[in-house]
Amino acid sequence: MQISTSLFQKYNIPVPRYTSYPPATAFHGRFTNADYREQILKSNDAEPQNISVYIHIPFCTQRCHFCGCNTALSQSEDRIKRYVNAVIKEIRTTAQYIDKKRLVTQVSWGGGTPNSIRMEYIGEIMSALRSEFSFADFAEIAMECSPAYLDFSDVDYLHETGFNRVSMGIQDFHHEVLNAINRRAPKHEVGEMLAYLKSKGFRGLNLDLVYGLPLQTVESFRENIQQIIALQPDRLATFSYAHIPWFNKAQSLMEKHPFPSPEEKLQMLVDSINTMTANGYEVIGMDHFAKKDDELAIAKVNKQLHRNFQGYNTLKTTGQVYAFGASGISQLNGAFAQNIKAYDKYIQAIESDGFAVDRGYILNNKEIIVRDSINQIMCNGLLDFEQTAAKHGCSVDDFLKITKFNVSHIDQLLNDKLVEFKNNTLTVTPEGMLIVRNVAVAFDPAFTLKERQYSNTL
Ligand SMILES: C[S@@+](CC[C@H](N)C(=O)[O-])C[C@H]1O[C@@H](n2cnc3c(N)ncnc32)[C@H](O)[C@@H]1O
């Protein structure tokens, strides 16, 4: 695949990111612990039956100034221990309401930096999960690690505890960029660490890069991608950095350095796509890449990709997500529930009530249909209207009324050969997948309404 910046320039209109539908901004505080409990019970009768677990560890030894994650500087051992105990209590409380026949197929640890806490705490949380739930033998157990603190002995521990996937945040290979974002370099050579992880049987090894950081140039980012090609990870994620210092104050500390322009950022993305695909990687979504023999690339070919707040995964392993820890978002068939963000308030809530829901959202049947349609387009670029309507027990006419889809909304995409539409089936072409959010909006009734309101005000 060789693309140019013009595709992105033409479709550069503000559209939702569709990390979830409805977006997290729709979650509200009227959703309580009791609502969550009721939704967990309902989730036992919903699809998928699989259980996905998310564990959030907010602590980081040092705070990178660009970071947009929910983090806290590492605390005293006592506090960390109290947090770990709270997570274990939340797991035990939640498990009381989950059908024991259901299997855990996915566990994702994110943060913060999960590997900044003592490995034995990680072992305690994993033991609690194993004592409360049954695991499928193919379960994917993954951790996002900071390479600044990851030791070979940690890898041994993670392997013994059942982990089989690791992702490492690189962000940039250049020391001056790492200094500008207040980040430590990897403790060990990334290539040696990847080789060690592989020798222990870890798969789906992922590295993260971020484009748009201070001191980066188009040329320096090309060097990052060349370095990735040399390292040959199974997967690469290239995240776009958004500078929003009025929302995230630490980001203003980087303003003494020059940032790449929007045009340069776009060139970085386009270069990544062109170079990665020329070197045997498949594009997953817009800015993730996987080797052709990686399960994500295979799932892409078989239209079996799925995405949740933890990133891309496959329909085989994905489940309804039950999140544990501060700020964790549970994603059930019928509802979203997000925990309190501040880790100390989270601990207090769990210690007194066993749950720590801050806000959430219950989806009605129409929203479930819209969410499914948007997910199918976003992940697999394919939406069969008849099949989707049948799956949700409605007619194609109802499906059209609910999504407010009208073929006139995709005129431009059809003319540009970014989508094909026949026999009530919409297929997104490989180039179209790079601007897939612009396709997904055609099935978002809220967006078309807003768009109309927006046009009216002009
Ligand atoms: C929880 S961190 C990964 C684990 C570990 N804490 C680390 O930094 O290596 C999640 C990833 O989100 C991405 N990320 C964080 N803040 C971001 C931002 N403001 N813009 C774009 N990507 C960001 C980074 O690529 C980072 O590796």
Ligand code: SF4
């Ligand atoms: S990028 Fe990772 S290590 Fe840095 S502050 Fe964010 S979560 Fe912590």
